[in-house]
Amino acid sequence: MADRIFLLFYTLIIKPNNLLSMKSDRHNILTWIIFIFILTPIFSAAQYPEAQNELDKKVLSFLNDQSGQWRDMNIPVTDGRILYDLILEGKYTSALEIGTSTGHSAVWIAWALSKTGGKLITIEIDKKRYVQALANFRKAGLSEYIDARLGDAHDLVPSLEGKYDFVFCDADKWWYKNYFIAMESKMQKGGCFVAHNTNMRSADIREFLAYIEKNPAYTTRHDRNSRSGLSISCKK
Numbered sequence: 741m742a743d744r745i746f747l748l749f750y751t752l753i754i755k756p757n758n759l760l761s762m763k764s765d766r767h768n769i770l771t772w773i774i775f776i777f778i779l780t781p782i783f784s785a786a787q788y789p790e791a792q793n794e795l796d797k798k799v800l801s802f803l804n805d806q807s808g809q810w811r812d813m814n815i816p817v818t819d820g821r822i823l824y825d826l827i828l829e830g831k832y833t834s835a836l837e838i839g840t841s842t843g844h845s846a847v848w849i850a851w852a853l854s855k856t857g858g859k860l861i862t863i864e865i866d867k868k869r870y871v872q873a874l875a876n877f878r879k880a881g882l883s884e885y886i887d888a889r890l891g892d893a894h895d896l897v898p899s900l901e902g903k904y905d906f907v908f909c910d911a912d913k914w915w916y917k918n919y920f921i922a923m924e925s926k927m928q929k930g931g932c933f934v935a936h937n938t939n940m941r942s943a944d945i946r947e948f949l950a951y952i953e954k955n956p957a958y959t960t961r962h963d964r965n966s967r968s969g970l971s972i973s974c975k976k
Contacts, residue, residue: 820848833858839911840864843873905931939969
């Protein structure tokens with residue numbers, strides 16, 4: 741396997757002029773397909789943390805079984821790993837997710853919280869997605885770390901009590917700024933508000949980004965490893 745990977749890498753990357761000698765575009769395309777087919781499982785596996793306990797093994801087994809099946813507005817694996825790492829690095833314990841969908845991001849967040857001793861509140865407005873998310877949480881072995889709520893986040897988020905040190909927002913983009921404002925006074929010092937799909941650059945996203953980037957109480961950065969875009973605003 742290693743020899744085949746090196747040969748393809750050498751042909752396509754180190755010796756790009758070799759492409760010019762190919763007899764047809766079909767050959768070119770076929771070679772790239774083989775290259776991607778060989779490397780994709782390796783790159784995907786590298787995005788998952790190594791198992792350290794039985795829960796890790798159960799979560800990894802679930803994620804591997806679900807690989808390629810996360811649709812319906814779920815985040816990609818790359819972004820899940822970013823969320824996981826952020827929580828571990830910040831040692832966050834009180835998390836909120838706005839927009840559960842069927843639970844891919846919540847699995848990554850709750851998995852990290854299982855290591856910090858925390859818990860996640862996640863909110864979903866669609867009953868069908870909510871029910872599927874509950875089933876996914878059980879399969880992943882993470883139900884005890886998740887308080888899943890069915891309802892309209894426009895109403896539920898402002899009414900939340902307590903303090904939070906991590907928020908992941910992946911719901912209606914035109915309401916991002918309102919969600920952030922609703923959570924500002926509830927964020928702990930050092931806590932982070934993470935927003936998804938910030939590369940969309942729609943008028944609503946631009947307004948949201950302008951607000952958080954000029955907010956003197958927060959420091960905002962963008963994780964460029966996320967193709968969809970992740971803004972990370974942490975309270976000073």
